[in-house]
Amino acid sequence: MDRIVGFYSGGSDDRGRTLDEILAWPDETLEEVHDYIQWVFPTVARSRVNTVAPLVTSATTAAFAASPELREKLRAAFDRMLSFYGLRRSASGDGTTVVDVDPSRFPERAAIWLRPFNHNHLRLTRIMQSLNALGSSEEARALQRCLLTQVAAGPGKSRITTETVEYWTEAVP
Secondary structure (H helix, E strand, O other): OOHHHHHHHHOOOOOOEHHHHOOOOOOOHHHHHOOOOOHOOOOOOOOOOOOOOOOHHHHHHHHHHHHHHHHHHHHHHHHHHHHOOOEEEEEEEOOOOOEEOOOOOOOHHHHHHOOOOHHHHHHHHHHHHHHHHOOOOHHHHHHHHHHHHOOOOOOHHHHOOOOHHHHHHHHHO
């Protein structure tokens, strides 16, 4: 079985952690632990941080396309990480996905990650790339729009480097 599909179906990562366990971690643990993000949001490119993490293949993509349960788990992971960053997902009037700043959490959470050269900027890039690779391009683009229009062009503008903006811009074609 595909390792990503197995993980998303209740299996564990290479350290014995399940998706549900990771998603239940407090924000502090999500910040401090660095090797889970490659399992929760896998991509087609090998990670320099976690070289044993699985990669998205055509079989992975096909499994996510065929399984509403896998896509729902991916949405749950996306929502958890949005909360971690002080963001939130909703639907617009026409039903499309919208990601925006959650005014009740963003100021507190942004204090943790919204500063130049913070590792969370790369995590956000990975999340967009993973969503896109796993067939959730609408969610990936919604996050990209939020990051580029509300975060990088908003009050956090001076805390985002040009390089980060380029990564975010290129994360979803």
